[in-house]
Amino acid sequence: MSHVIPYIAAIQEAIREEMERDERVLYFGQNMATSPEDPFLKQFGPDRVRVTPISETAEIGMATGAAVAGYRPVVELYMAEFLLVATDQVVNEGTRFHFMSKGAVSVPMVMVAGYGFTAGWAGQHTGSIYGMFMGVPGLKVALPSTPADAKGLMTTAIRDDNPVLFFQNYLLLLEEGEVPDGEHAVPFGVADVKRSGSDLTLVATGYAVHTALGAAESLARRGVSVEVIDPRTIAPLDVDTILSSVARTGHLVLVDQATRHSSVAAVIAAEVAELGFSSLEAPISMVTALDSSIAYSKPVEEFVLPDEHKVVRAVEASLGLAPASS
Amino acid sequence: MAGGGTGDPGGGAGDPGGGAEDPGGGALDAAAAERLLATMWRIRAFEERLEPLKRSSMVHGLTHLSIGQEAVAAGVCTQLRDDEPVYSNHRANGHALAKGVDMGKLLAELMGRADGCCRGLGGSMHVVDVAHGFLGATGVVGGNLPFAVGSALASRLLGRARPAVVFFGDGAAQTGIFAETVNLASLWQVPVVFVCENNGFAEFTPRSAHTRVERVSDLAAPFCVAARTVDGNDVVEVHGAFADALSQARAGSGPYLLECLTHRLSGHYVGDPGGYRAALEDEAWRARDPIARLVRQAAAAGWFDAEHARAAEAAARDEVEAAVAFALGSPFPDPSIPAELTYARS
Numbered sequence: 001m002s003h004v005i006p007y008i009a010a011i012q013e014a015i016r017e018e019m020e021r022d023e024r025v026l027y028f029g030q031n032m033a034t035s036p037e038d039p040f041l042k043q044f045g046p047d048r049v050r051v052t053p054i055s056e057t058a059e060i061g062m063a064t065g066a067a068v069a070g071y072r073p074v075v076e077l078y079m080a081e082f083l084l085v086a087t088d089q090v091v092n093e094g095t096r097f098h099f100m101s102k103g104a105v106s107v108p109m110v111m112v113a114g115y116g117f118t119a120g121w122a123g124q125h126t127g128s129i130y131g132m133f134m135g136v137p138g139l140k141v142a143l144p145s146t147p148a149d150a151k152g153l154m155t156t157a158i159r160d161d162n163p164v165l166f167f168q169n170y171l172l173l174l175e176e177g178e179v180p181d182g183e184h185a186v187p188f189g190v191a192d193v194k195r196s197g198s199d200l201t202l203v204a205t206g207y208a209v210h211t212a213l214g215a216a217e218s219l220a221r222r223g224v225s226v227e228v229i230d231p232r233t234i235a236p237l238d239v240d241t242i243l244s245s246v247a248r249t250g251h252l253v254l255v256d257q258a259t260r261h262s263s264v265a266a267v268i269a270a271e272v273a274e275l276g277f278s279s280l281e282a283p284i285s286m287v288t289a290l291d292s293s294i295a296y297s298k299p300v301e302e303f304v305l306p307d308e309h310k311v312v313r314a315v316e317a318s319l320g321l322a323p324a325s326s
Numbered sequence: 327m328a329g330g331g332t333g334d335p336g337g338g339a340g341d342p343g344g345g346a347e348d349p350g351g352g353a354l355d356a357a358a359a360e361r362l363l364a365t366m367w368r369i370r371a372f373e374e375r376l377e378p379l380k381r382s383s384m385v386h387g388l389t390h391l392s393i394g395q396e397a398v399a400a401g402v403c404t405q406l407r408d409d410e411p412v413y414s415n416h417r418a419n420g421h422a423l424a425k426g427v428d429m430g431k432l433l434a435e436l437m438g439r440a441d442g443c444c445r446g447l448g449g450s451m452h453v454v455d456v457a458h459g460f461l462g463a464t465g466v467v468g469g470n471l472p473f474a475v476g477s478a479l480a481s482r483l484l485g486r487a488r489p490a491v492v493f494f495g496d497g498a499a500q501t502g503i504f505a506e507t508v509n510l511a512s513l514w515q516v517p518v519v520f521v522c523e524n525n526g527f528a529e530f531t532p533r534s535a536h537t538r539v540e541r542v543s544d545l546a547a548p549f550c551v552a553a554r555t556v557d558g559n560d561v562v563e564v565h566g567a568f569a570d571a572l573s574q575a576r577a578g579s580g581p582y583l584l585e586c587l588t589h590r591l592s593g594h595y596v597g598d599p600g601g602y603r604a605a606l607e608d609e610a611w612r613a614r615d616p617i618a619r620l621v622r623q624a625a626a627a628g629w630f631d632a633e634h635a636r637a638a639e640a641a642a643r644d645e646v647e648a649a650v651a652f653a654l655g656s657p658f659p660d661p662s663i664p665a666e667l668t669y670a671r672s
Contacts, residue, residue: 034531053500053536054467081466085501120387120438122449124465292664296449297438298386303661 001181002148008173010147011112011166014154015074017183019044025158026066028052029059029076029112056086060111064094064163067109072158080115080129080167094163095138110157110164116207116257117170118305122296128206128258128289130167134235134267140164140188141235143264145209147177149232152186160188169207189236193245197227200251200315203242205231205264208255208306215255215311222324226315234264242268243276250281251318255311260288285314354565358404359620359629360638362561365400366617367642369420372429375646376419376436377592384654386438387449390417394559394591397616398523399424401564401586402491405572406459411477413470413492414463416451417523417590421493426458429645430652439656446659447667468498471507471520475581478511478518482578489517489575496524496533499542505549508581512549515580519571522585523558543585551581558586559614562623589614 005013019025019040027033028050033041040049052059056077063073077083083090094107118126133141140162144150150168157164194209195216204212209230216226227245231238246252252272254265265286272284287306295301316323354362373393379385392399395417403412403424414421422432427443435442436450443455454462461477464470474492481488498504499522511518522542526533539545546553556567564586571582589611621635 031531034535051531051535053531054497055500055502057502085466085469085503117388120449122387122452122465123447124451124469125388290664292668293447295438295447295659295664296387296435296444296452297442297446297659299658299661300438300447300664304664 002178003181004176004178005147006174006176007144007147007150007168010151010177010179011154011168013179014151014184015158016040016043018155018158019048022072022158023048024071026071026073027076028063028073030054030078030082032076056082057089060086060089061093063109063111064089064097064107067094067107067163068097068105072108072110074110074112074158077111077113079117079125080113081124081127083111083113083165084129090133090165091136091139095136097138098162099138106161107163108158108161110154110166112166112168114168114170114173118257118294118301119171120296120298120301123293126294126301128256129262130165130206130234131256131258131262131264131267133165134237134264136235138162139235140233142166142188142233143206144168144232145172145194145204145206145230147175148179148184149186149192149230151179152184153188153232155183155185156188159185167206172207172210186232188233189238191229191231191238191241193227193241194230195226195228197225197249199225199249200253200319201227201229201242201245201249202253202255202311202315203229203231203265203268204255205234206257208257211257211306211308211311212255214308215315218308218312219315224315224319224321231264231268234267237264237267237271239268239271239275242272243279246272246276247279250279252280253285253287253311253314253318255306256286256288257306258288259291260286261291263288282318282320285318287311287314354562354629356629358565359562359624359627360634361404362400362565363617363620363624363630363635363638364642365404365424366396366561366620367638368429368645369396369399369423370617371639371642371646372423372433372649373419375650376433379437379650380597385436389436389450390419391592392417392420392590394611394615395523395525395588396420397561397564397620398493398521398558398586398588401561402493402521402568405565405568406491407488408457408459409486410488411459411461411474411490413461413474413477413490414453415467415470415493415495415498416463416465417495418450418453418463421463422453422455422460425455425460427453427455427460429649431455433649434653434656437653437656438658439653440659441652441656445663447663468494468501468503471498471503472510474518474520475507475511475514475516478516479514482516487517487576487578489519489572491519491521493521493523496522496526496542497531497536499539499545500536504545508546508549508551508583511581512551517575517579518581519568519575520581520583521568522583523588524585525588525590527590541585543583546583551583553583553585555585555587558588559611559616559619561616561620
């Protein structure tokens with residue numbers, strides 16, 4: 001059985017259920033729990049649910065300290081770019097603690113950050129910056145594309161004994177989808193095949209999963225069978241599922257809203273080029289944002305970002321198809 | 327000239343004085359009072375028109391309004407020369423207009439048009455007009471506080487006495503960069519004026535949930551920085567306090583922190599549901615509307631009469647309609663411009 005809820009509600013459902021299950025889970029951050037009527041505040045009280053000042057460095061560092069002491073904090077950071085203010089805390093403090101203490105200390109915490117508000121929020125609020133955190137040892141990165149994955153990945157993130165960056169997409173927050181009833185945990189490092197196909201493999205991350213699915217649907221109407229894979233977590237990254245799909249299709253197109261050289265697509269392309277080269281019947285193609293800041297003006301914003309049309313063109317090129325008349 | 331020209335609103339080579347006429351400062355006279363009124367009405371009329379434009383999607387992106395806070399922008403910016411730079415924050419429209427940014431180009435920017443002051447690339451949070459010394463804004467709270475220290479430092483290195491001003495909100499005072507910046511400005515005695523618009527809210531969160539420090543100006547003394555708190559809805563008081571700070575800064579003194587207590591009469595951004603605003607006492611603040619107060623003060627002081635005030639409002643609204651026509655007549659930019667603008671050409 002399942003129920004239909006928006007992506008944001010699915011995330012909140014996971015946090016609430018984990019807070020009910022484990023009293024060590026704390027929840028604090030910016031612009032939350034500002035009213036006594038806040039449902040989390042009412043249910044769990046001000047010791048476990050707190051609004052913070054605009055102090056990202058201290059928020060994340062405090063979460064690290066609380067995690068070391070045995071709690072499991074979830075930190076709401078609001079916008080992904082605000083993480084950058086506290087880059088040391090995100091990248092170089094809590095993430096190193098377990099390793100440098102020969103495993104004596106672990107840091108179970110979740111940092112929640114929204115990304116990709118590509119609706120005129122301009123240069124500092126629209127980036128898909130998750131790629132830059134992929135190579136940080138000790139840090140796990142979840143990137144859900146559906147309400148079910150959002151809930152399941154948040155559940156797993158809270159239970160994980162490591163720092164986890166949980167990137168929620170702003171334009172998906174109100175999108176509804178089915179979420180399994182009861183406890184729902186999605187394992188990290190296990191990709192999901194969002195659509196099965198046999199002619200070409202599309203791998204897409206986060207918001208771009210929907211771009212890829214839209215392209216796959218329009219290609220299906222032309223008799224082209226495209227498989228769409230969503231890694232769901234980019235650290236750890238499930239390369240095996242991608243390799244086995246490419247072994248069947250021989251064609252790989254990667255779709256990512258991040259800038260090309262800081263994208264998950266670039267990492268997957270490198271992995272498949274090294275480990276799956278013999279399967280490839282055409283060059284790997286990446287459909288990403290351009291290596292540019294995102295403009296405020298709508299036509300320029302659209303020009304920089306990947307879209308279904310660009311994905312379809314890349315698929316046509318990989319398969320040697322004549323472009324559809326548009 | 328040292329360094330990149332755009333960071334130096336002193337303008338182009340060969341124009342070290344900046345060329346702008348000194349708009350003055352000091353005690354308020356009728357002409358200055360009229361300028362403050364006109365500036366506040368221009369901001370108010372612009373933003374009142376902006377809200378329906380945003381709601382009808384003529385304005386594309388995120389839009390923060392400063393209705394109710396106009397006295398701070400007017401009281402500060404109208405005293406500055408073009409070569410005395412201002413840095414702003416996400417709530418930038420008022421600062422930009424008061425600093426001299428053309429209203430049509432500002433609105434075109436907010437509509438994402440090619441004739442916008444940043445060709446539509448920046449939007450409301452990132453307006454830049456180098457010619458008028460308006461060096462932009464940041465969408466990350468506190469992110470540009472130290473830019474002002476750098477500008478003022480550069481001005482000193484260039485042998486000028488051109489203070490820099492940075493606007494910030496009370497929410498920014500809780501960021502680490504605030505403490506770092508104020509300390510550095512104090513240590514090096516850089517002529518920068520930190521202007522805090524304390525509207526009691528950091529985004530959606532009241533000040534009481536952020537800090538036990540009652541006034542942002544209380545944070546200055548530990549860094550040996552002079553500070554003052556004024557009624558930010560009294561443009562005469564803001565003007566006078568900033569005039570003092572500015573004259574000291576122009577004379578080469580170190581940093582100064584001016585805290586202006588004010589209140590925004592609208593949400594954090596257009597579309598903000600505003601559920602947190604129930605207890606905000608908007609009505610009490612409406613009674614302290616900075617424009618109406620100046621009109622009363624002007625009548626008492628003999629600066630101008632009610633008829634002049636009505637004419638100022640009408641002129642502002644006419645200017646806004648002309649700006650709307652200009653912006654709507656501007657095309658959207660060539661979408662390929664990011665390629666040429668991602669890097670500066672050396």
